[in-house]
Amino acid sequence: MLSWVPQQRSSILSLPPEIASWASSSFASRSIYRNGERNGVRIPQILVVKNAVTKVKNQPSPSSKTLVKERHKYFDEVMISVRAGDGGNGAILNLPSHKTASKTQGKSEKDAASKLQGKFEKEKPKKKISYKRDFDGSVILPAGGKGGDVIIYADENEDTLLEFHTKSKYIAKQGGNVNSMGAFSSHAHNGLDAPPLLIPVPLGTVVKLKRGKLLADLTNHGDEVVVARGGQGGISLVHMPENKKQQVAALTANAMRDESDKFLVLGRPGEAVNLQLILRIVADVGLVGLPNAGKSTLLSAITLAKPDIADYPFTTLMPNLGLLEGDPALGANQFSSDATIADLPGLIEGAHLGKGLGRNFLRHLRRTRLLVHVVNAATDDPVRDYLTVKEELRMYNPEYLDRPYIVVLNKIDIPEVMEKVPDLIGEIQRIGVEKTGESVNQGTGSCEPLEMKGIEEYPRPAAVVAVSVLKGWRIEEMLREIRSALRSTDS
Secondary structure, eight states, X not given: OOOOOOOEETTEEXXXXXXXXXXXXXTTOOOOOXXXXXXXXXXXXXXXXXXXXXXXXXXXXXXXXXXXXXGGGTTTEEEEEEXXXXXXXXXXXXXXXXXXXOTTOOHHHHHHHHHHHHTSOOOOOOOOOOXXXXXXXXXXXXXXXXXXXXXXXXXTTOOOXXXXXXXXXXXXXXXXXXXXXXXXXXXXXXXXXXXXXEEEEOTTEEEEETTSOEEEEEOSTTOEEEEEOOOOOOOOEEEOOGGGHHHHHHHOSOEEOSGGGXXXXXXXXXXXXXXXXXXXXXXXXXXXXXXXXXXXXXXXXXXXXXXXXXXXXXXXXXXXXXXXXXXXXXGGGGGGOOEEEEEOOOOOXXXXXXXXXXXXXXXXXXXXXXXEEEEETTSXXXXXXXXXXXXHHHHHOGGGGGSOEEEEEEOTTSHHHHHHHHHHHHHHHTSSBOOOSSOTTOOXXXXXXXXXXXXXXXXXXXXXXXXXXXXXXXXXXXXXXXXXXXXXXXX
């Protein structure tokens, strides 16, 4: 009985025209039809159309030039892959062979040997070989060394995650193998354990698995987390010949009974994981405001930081940090009350949706204890600018509006601005409600979800200060209000 079998030429099926047209249109489909019909065409039983596999390439890492020009896009988030070291291999050991005198040795040879020995000093008796033994009396055999762990730790000398874009794969060293040359002796030692691979990251780095599970939040210098553990070393086995089964069994239970036991000698592989590193700046105070409000100038005036300052918007592309000296009013505790201030890039309307420099920088406010709204008092409507920033914070994370904050009206050295400062201060102070001792986020006890509050329902600013950072006016008054608000967060 004859059957029709399609011929295959270079993975292309030679088919009738009506079938070939259907096969070409369904080439990437996973469906397989047997003994059926499609569009009125009978499909032979042996016809199988294979899927076309398309490999999707990963996005290439940014070049070194891109990292220099667009550092603000890559400094605070990166994906890396790490692999711990494999365990070292054990060994297959053979029992030592002890030479004995031949039974056929003549009496005359023994006498001659004894006379020759008498002419020299008597040799020291040989020491009996001793092995390390376990609690049950069995001999402890050497094992391969443990593979190196991969540890990520917080280092105060690190600033960004940029270097991980140029090197994103990290592999720890393998554990040492048992070096015994196949001889079962008391001189065989374990393989050396591999040292851990230490990876430093900036303070405030969040370590997550690629699928989103949180592993650690490294906020203090020296905080560390083991992200991949090294493999255990392989064990050693004693070769057990037929004529020495009892002798081997008396020494140890680690005997190689057949060839399938050899896999026990191999070291175990180390863990391999893909990680997401996210940097959240560790700061006590966060400066927020629209572009060109004077945040960078304010930071340089009250700290030793030297941020870029210019008269065009979005001069600040990355958060700048500065250290505010301790409060002199605390006396001896002044030096323990230093505060870190972070100057964030300017926000614009729609920043929570990704406009401008986007929402990436808003996450750097999560660790702050106090917010300072810097408002340019020389604009047409400073109050509207202030409300725009508050609305962006509310849409990104409503908890930001529950934190203590002060408002700084900048650029009052302009004569026209100086006249309207009292009205601006009064209008801003009236926006919001008085903060009570109870938590603003306290629930009502019902199971219904809480409705999002309007800006007027959040607490009022702790203080509103009018300054001129450029002229140095009322800077000390502003610092007193900042330090007073910080002390309130400690209580």
